[in-house]
Amino acid sequence: MSIQDERLYAGDLVEAADESLKQLGIRDILFEYENGTLFLRGEVPSYYHKQRIQEAVIRLKGVTEVRNEVEVIRAKPR
Helix, strand or coil: CCHHHHHHHHHHHHHHHHHHHHHCCCCCCEEEEECCEEEEECEECCHHHHHHHHHHHHCCCCCCEEEECCEECCCCCC
C-alpha cells in the first residue's frame, strides 16, 4: 500500500470509528491510525465508556491493535 493509499484508508477508518462511537452516544474521542494500530485519546466519565469505545473499534477492518489512552474523568460532587 502506498503512503497516499495508507492515508486515505486511515481517513476512512477514523470516520468509521467516529460513527461507531456516535451510535453509542460518545463524542470527542481523537483517533490516530498507524500501521494497523488505532490510538484512542480523550476523556470519558466512566470505565464502562472507555471499554465500550475499545469494543466498538476493535472490530473495524484493518485494526490489528488498539491503544486505548482514553482517560476516565469523574465529575466532581457538588
